[in-house]
Amino acid sequence: MVAGVGTENGNAIWGRSVVFDDTWGIPSGAIGCCYGETRATVGVYDQKFPEKVVVEWLDKSENRIYYGEVAIDKAGYKLAKNLPPFTAHTGKVFKDVKPYLIIGMGETGEIKVWISNTPSAGFTGRVLHELGSGQAQWRENN
Structure with missing residues (x-):
């Protein structure tokens, strides 16, 4: 499995822990x-x-530290084992698919967890299953 994080375009944050x-x-x-x-x-x-997953991040634009916990759907394991092949823009087909566990942190404290067969959009045959979501709390960054 491969794991990583992302946020909304234009929302520069500093991930403190995942x-x-x-x-x-x-x-x-x-x-x-x-x-x-x-x-x-x-x-x-x-x-x-x-x-x-428990996450914490700093949003300097708001001077806030967000933190929260999200339960991950147990069906994610089965989805991860059965992800379909995908095709790159070059036409190359990828059949040996690694599951990508993606943690998203939104600009107003949303937390999302997805499983995908690719790290990003732009591939034909990409699937993106949401496995959990929640709302982070925040505190002032001192």
Whole structure:
């Protein structure tokens, strides 16, 4: 599995933590695009498919720290194992599909979790299944 994060276009944020099942996480750092997509990814090995994610990020434009937890639909494991092939704009068909677990952080504190067969839009045959969503809380950044 491959995991990564994204945010709405034009919403530059700083990811502080992304932790799955209170045991393992992925780095995030500066995030500037795109919702339902991930540009920077991390390969994940020897971990069970997660049941929840806890995230925290800094939105400097609002001087807020957002934080929240989202339960991940258990059906995501089956979806991840059965993702279809996809085709790049060059015509190349990718049959050995890796599941992309994508965490989205919206500009007003929305948290989304998706599973996809590609890291981003622009591929023919891309699927994007929502596995969970929630609303983050926030506090002032001191």
